[in-house]
Structure formats: C-alpha cells, structure tokens
Amino acid sequence: MNALLGLAGLLGFGLLLEVAPRVGLVPERYFPPTSTILGELAGQVGERAFWVAVGDTVLTWLLGLAIAVALGVVVGVAIGSVPLVRAATSSTIEFLRPIPSVALIPLVVVLHGSTITSTLILVVYAAFWQVLVQVLHGVADIDPVARDTARSYRLDRWARVRYLTWPTALPYVVTGVRLAATVALILTITGELVIGSPGLGQLIATARQSGAVPAMYALIVVTGVFGVLANVVTRAAERRALHWHPSMRAEVPA
Amino acid sequence: MLTVDGLGKVYASHGRRVEAIGDLSFEVETGSFVCIVGPSGCGKTTLLRCCAGLLPPTSGTVTLSGSPVTGPPEGLAVVFQEYGRSLFPWLRVADNVDLPLRAAGVDRAERRRLVDEALDAVGLGDAHRAYPWQLSGGMQQRVAIARAIAYQPRVLLMDEPFAAVDAQTRADLEDLVRSVWQRLGVTLVFVTHDIDEAVYLGQRVIMLTSSPTRVAEDLTIDLPDERDQLTTRGDPRFTELRGRVYAQIQKAKLEGKAR
C-alpha cells in the first residue's frame, strides 16, 4: 500500500515537473520538462564517456570510503582501547572533526591539481571522522561485566579485541560506514565538480560550461540515484549486521 | 452517569479478526467508584479507551450524562498506566499539571491555585520545579494524579495506574485515590487486574470474562466507606468478597482457555 502511494508520489512529482514548464509556470529554459531530462538521460546512458565518468566516480567513492573505513577502524580501536590515549585525543578529535573538508580544496588543488588524488583526499578526510567517532562510541560501549569476565579468564589482548571489542563495536562500525558512505559520495561529486577531477561531477561542470541544461539535470538525477542506492545498500547491510543486536540503534544526538 | 450499552470492539489486522470486546453493558452512577477487573488480556484497556472516547467502538455506544461519546468528552480525565510516558518529559512537574488548564482557558491566578492545591494534595508540594524523570515511579504517578485533580473532571478513568509501582507505594497511592474521590466527588472508573485492589477501592466491582469480553458479574462491595489498609483488609467480609471475585476470575480464565 505504502509502496503504491510512494510510487504515485514519484509519478506525481515527475508529472508536476513535466507540466510546470510546459504550461509556462516556470521557464522551460531553466526547468526542462521531465520527459526532456529522461530523454537526455537515455542519450547519456548510451555514451561511453558517461560510463567512464560513472566508473571514475564509483572508483573515487569506494576507494575513498574503503581507506576512510580502514583508517577509522584501526585508529578508533587503537585509541579507544587505551583509556589514557582516548582522553588525550578527544579534544583534538572534537576540534578536527567539524573542520569543513571543502576548506581543504585550495590546498589539494595546489598540491595535486585536478587529479583523483585531490578528490580522494577530501573524501577520505570527510568520511574518516564519521567512522572514527562511531568506532570510539562502539569501543566505549563494551559491557563492563563482559570485560571483567574476559579478564578473569585471562584472555590475552588480541583475544579480547577479537571476541570482545570487535563484536561490540561492529554495529557501530556499520552505522559509521553508512554515514561515511553518504558523506563520501557528496565529497566525491563535489570534488569532481569544483576541482575538476574526472567523474560525474566533472560531467556536470562540463554540461554547465556548455549551457546544456537538460544534461545537467539528467546527471543530477544520476547522482541522486547513486545517493539512494548508497542509502539502501548501507541500510540493508546495517540491518543484517545488527539483526542480532538488542537495539537497532538510531542515531542519537551525542 | 456513564452508560456503556452493547459495546463491542473488533480489531481487524492482516486479514485476521480479533474480537476484543464481545457485548458489554453496564452503568456507572454519578459520583460512584467502580472497579473493573478481569483476567489479563481481556480488553480492559480497550474498554477504558472506548469510554474515554480515544477509540471508536465497532458496535454499541458509550453515553456520558446523556450525550454519546464520540471523542474525548469535556470534564473527563484519564490516568494512564504508563506514567513514564503520560507526563511531558520536557515540562517541569508544575507545568505538566498546568498544561490542560491552559488548554481549557483557565486564567493564570486560578491555574496557579489549582496546581498548588493539586500538588499539595498528592504530597508533592515541593516538587514544582522538578522534571518528571527526576522523580521515582510512584511520584511520577502522583504527578499524573495531581494533573487529573487540578483538571477538576466530572469523570476520572484510571487504567491500571499502579501496575508498575512497588507494593508499599501502591498502598499509599490507593489511599490517595480513595481520599481524592471522596473529596472531589467525581465518578471514578478504576481498571485493574489486582483483585485485592479492586475490592479494597471500589463501591462496586465489575468482573469481566476473557475476550470476547462480557460482564461476568457486577458485585456491590458492602464495606464501610472509611477504609484503611490494616482494618479493611483484615475484615472477614473483605476476605469473603475477595474470594468471590477470585473464583469468578478463575472461572473466566478457564473458560477462556477452553475456547
């Protein structure tokens, strides 16, 4: 039922955007009707350049995400497992985290030019914090009784990480990955758009430069689809990883 | 007078029909204290929600002072079982009590007086500025009762209000409810699954069957009006009435299982 209503909503939205420019409610030059956008999209899908761009975007996105997750987990577990280190780093983390990643754009451009490396740096920087913070929460969430039990059975450090820290932190890691995936996608496209590294963002910039408005919209739709996919996939992964967990955690203001 | 006439409620979900209430009829005299008991899961809460106008019945009617109840009627207050969820956690105790009065358009000075009186009456005269979650469970339920008192309802419905508080607090709260009823002269319908509580509190006890719920028996409690935890519960008549209610509920349970 809800799915049907939602579909109706999508269709209605598409119809609205089709009709509004046609009847002159909004200028057609700036708001091409849905059919034009979809036609343009179909045209793009047939082109090699489009798929190359998609490939570049996905590569940057996933590579950035993978690096951020790996770093976030390793650094998070390392910091989180030693209370003193955690206490000593918390102010630094709280300071570095809100630094807007786009502030780094001029720096990376100067250092690495319009390359994928530049965009990757932005992506990794932005996504890393999402993972790190969740991992730190996760490691802090270890049940004290379980910890004492592990100690009393004289599990060594590695076994503790393997059987205690990791399972406790896993749901948080997955949540972190979900949040990081969204942020990473935004920064990937932003980097391509602003820095000009190859990918969908750069195609949008090119479309803008040549005044190809429908192409711009078509590509924006594609980025939206990527965003939805990222959400759906990571949410499903989250449910899978968490199904055994007592609380399907919602993001709470921390 | 609160009249329940031929009340029935059927829940339909996922293609399954669940008949929660079969056919219920009873009356509650104005100013009387009626307890409703029944085996767990017999639709007590459903009945109460129908009476409060929170849930439309599938069949039959609820009438309050001659007018049918189609939505929450004026002059009716409810004390819910889940005290933790019925108080606004973002409002202080006094503001929680005050909010319904503001909605009713009572002027500021009068509201203040009513809130003070109500909180004093439940023994929370010094908790005005606290947040509900800073109080114990029993105290939170006192706040909910104070809110009902300050509202000056003609009818007060209570849905297993003490199910989740400890035994000692519970005894105190029972006495509190009795005294509030006597002082305000409200019509009080008190739903509980606790047989002792029902007999101790009410002028009448209406016993329900398992669902689909019907009235199993309507019993007048002929204990003296002045009740207290020691003497009333020690009274042989109390034991006798209690035994009778107990037997009836056991029977209802067995019948329920047999079905």
Next chain:
Amino acid sequence: MTAVLTRVGLALGLPVVLVAVWWFASAGSTDFFFPPLRTIVEVFGPTWFGERLVDDVLPSLGRLAAGYAAALVLGVGLGVLIGSNRWVRAVTEPVLEFLRAIPPPVLVPVLMLVAGIGNGMKILVIISGCVWPILLNTVAGVRAVDGVLEDTCRTYRIRGTLRWRHLVLRSASPQIVTGARQALSVGIILMVISEMFAASSGLGFTVIQFKDGFQIPEMWSGVILLGLLGVLLSMLFRVVEHQVLSWYHGSRTAQKER
C-alpha cells in the same frame, strides 16, 4: 584540583604538541606550498582582521545564517505537516528520499541558472542543501510521537497551538536537533562552495583568490580560518543544543540508571 589539572592537561596536551610539531617541522621550510607555520600565523591577522572581516567574512556568515534559518523554518514546518499525516507521508517519502540523496553541491550550477549569481543564489544554495536533513528528521520525529502522550493530549483536550508547541515540536526536538546538526555542516560546505563558483566577495572566494594569486601563506590562513569557523559554529551549536535538549539528555540518563 589535580583532577581539574589532569583534565585540562589531557584536553590541551595533544593539540599543543601537534601545533608545536607543525611549528618546528615547518620552521625551515623552503617548500613554496608548505610555508612555515610562523609565516602563516604572521599573515593571519593582517589578512583577516581588517577590511576583509567586513567585506568577506561577515557577508559569508550572514548568508549562512540567512540560509540556515530559512532551512530550519522550512524544514520543520514542512516536516511537521508531512509527518503528522500518514497519507502525505507515504506519498512524499520516496520523493524526499531521492531529493535528499542528491549531493547538494551539484545544485549550485542549476541554481545559478535560476537565481543568478548574487546573494539570492548563495542563500538558495544553502537552503537547498540544509533543508533535507532537517525536513526528514522532523518527519521521523513527528511520526514517533509517543502514543500515550498523544492520548493524554486528546483526553485533556490540548489542541491547536498548545498541542503543536508542547507535544509535537518538543517530541520531535531531539530528531530536529540531529537534523539541524547535519544541516549545519552541509551549510558550511555550501557557503564555501557557492562562493567558489561565482562571487566577488566572501570567504570561499577570497581563499580561491589567494590560491590563484599564489599567496600561499594567506591561502593557508584562509583554510585555517574556515576550520576555526567550523569548530566555532559546532561549539555554538552544542551550547544551543544543551539548552534545548537538557530534558532529553536528563531523561535518557535517568532511564539508563533505572
């Protein structure tokens, strides 16, 4: 006393060490793109405290404030409307999910077409990015209003404005705040990006100008200023959140202890 000292030491220790490391490691730097920290600090004051504060920094912050405020009003307003009606919610949900999933910066070129290159465009860009997290979180929050509280309001005939103010908005406020926090970081990003596209003033614009003019220490100082602003705004947000949600954190702690 020692406890306080330890805490201060722990909070300041690492940052001081890191800055010191940067300071000394870069002291003799001859790499054009990594000027000594000392040089950056020296140019920081003259670069930003003066005309640029009025001409660039404040207009940027003004646009951010305007866009963010508008997004809050719009997001909460629409969110409450959508969240309190099951049908509207079902119909709009996929559309909203899609709109939210669009990376906000890609809207900059489109909005430039529509709204030109002035303040209006930049504010619109900020709104267009900030509104989604607020809107969707509000919808979720409104939807999750406690059933018992809802019943309480009904029986006590608490309706209209009182109900919106004291039930719906307050119930949803933890989620609204979550959305507002996400929106703030998106807003800062968009403030900078919108100025990188077409502008004659603003923080993002100025930093790019420094880059194009090869004034690398000044550019670094701009990057640091942006970072400091991000940190400052997030601290400000925390203060506000503490005010708005003190009941929420209190009740959660109380629940955990029970």
Next chain:
Amino acid sequence: MRRHLAALLLAPALLATAACGSDEGQSPNAGEADKVTVGVIPILDVAPIYLGVEKGFFEKRNIDVTLEQAEGGAAIVPAVVSGQYQFGFSNIVSLLLAHSEGLPVKMVSNGNNSTGVDGEDFAALMVSADSPIETAADLEGRTVAANTLQNIVDTAVRASVRKAGGDPTKVKFTALPFPEQPAALASGQVDAVFVVEPFQQAVLGQGGRTIASSYVDTAPNLTVASYFTSQRILSENPELVKRFTQAMQESLSYANGHPDEARAIIGSYTNIARDVVARVTLPKWPAEVNRDSVQRVADLALEDGLLKEPAKVGDLLP
C-alpha cells in the same frame, strides 16, 4: 597539524593512486624520445601546440608531448612547479604573480598575442545592446565579469578604463567562467563582460556591443600568454628546454602562417561548432615574446596593486 595528519591519513591513498598521479623526476634515456606533459587550457590560444604536435615539430626534436587540459593558468602553475607537468601554458599576469611570490617559473616560449587591431581582437570588453555604457570609463561603479580574477583579464580591463579616463579602482569584478558570461550579461546580472572567442561571437549573436579591445589598450601587440617551465627542469635539462622552445617557435610560426589549419585543429580539441570556428577572430602567434608588453603589464599590475613590488621581468623572460 592538520596537514601532517592529512598526510598521515593519506599515505595509503597516495600509494593507491600513485598510478594516476605524477611521475616526476624522470630522466631521459638515450635514444628514446623525452616524454613531456604540457598543461594547456582548451581555448583558441593553444592551437599552435596542438598543430605542432600534429605536424611532428616536437617528434622530430625527440620530444613526445602529452597535452593535458586544465581549468586555467592558475591551476597549471603549481602543477608545473611540482613536476606534474614539465611545461605549461599561462597568461603572463599569473606568471608575474607566481614569480613575484617566489615560485621558480621561467618562460620558455611565446604563447599568443593580441591582434593589435582595435575592435578586431580575439577578446573584447562588451556590454548588452541596450546598455547605457558607452566607454570603459562608464564602468565606474559597475560590475564586470571576468573568468578568473588576478590575471591578464582584469589587468587589461583596468587598462581600458584608465585609457578611457575612468578610475579603475571603482570597477567591481565578479568571477564567472566565460561560458556563463553571455547569459549573465543578457539577464543583467553583470553590467559588462570580458570575453574571448568563441564567446565574443555569442555575445555579438545576442546583440552585444564592444566598448573596448582591452588587450589592445594594454600594450601594442601584447603578449597575452606564454609557455613556461620550472627552474628545476631548466637546470636539470636545459637542452630539453631548448628543443622544446625551438619546436614551439616552429609551431607558432606555422600556425601564424596557416590560419585555416589552425581553425581546423581548434575544432578537434574544443567543442566549438564548426561554423563558429570559421567566424572567430584568431589571436596572433609571433614566435618571440613581446618583452616590452610584458614589462608594461608588470607595471600595470604594480599600479593595480596586484604586485606588491616591481617584478623582475628579466628573470622571468626566456
């Protein structure tokens, strides 16, 4: 601190993408062609190097050229300095600025020059048909769109304003890419634009009118842009630079002498429509840098406050 942290974080990223990154410090193997990457901007101005590559002027000097397109001169300069590109193309103001800020850059060849003919240059300061603006002096208090600020464009526009008797400090500039300028002018978002070909044709097409040929106003036969390299390449491999300069000079001369072939090659690396390519005004491509014009631009940049102190033009020129 952030930088160090970032570096730390990014070490794996850099390793992983080393393949797409730069391969600097390559040494020429005997017998094999020297591989060089040249950063260019996809505009008319660089037609000679494309033509030269096609004609084999580089190949016959044992240089294997890869042309990389970048956003603008300001982006190419750091890439050349860091060794990502061996040579680059940039307007001379960006080079003067870079040089004055201490970046080790050195011009190696002329890039392109204005036609020197007022009203018939490949770039123009333009207003819309119904604009009250008659001369550059009327731009006081108005907004002019420039593709990027702090380069030859705003310097040239200020030169036009000055020449027309106006006060250049009172002109406001907005950074807006060339392709968007015609629309911005038409919708009144800016009062004037400074466009190069083919956007000059676009503005003409919508009825716009030229109020000044700013490059002509700046200096006679102004050298607008040039090819450059880094001091490091120059000192490590002066002989390669010499060969590159020779190949460039041959390319420039050839392009200057064969405008039709230049037009044809423009169509291959830009998206400019064929009929527009046929119409555009081409720049001039002399083989030698117009030294006086560079000095003149340096003086103007100093006057405008772009440069803090007089540029050592002699150090920058080839």
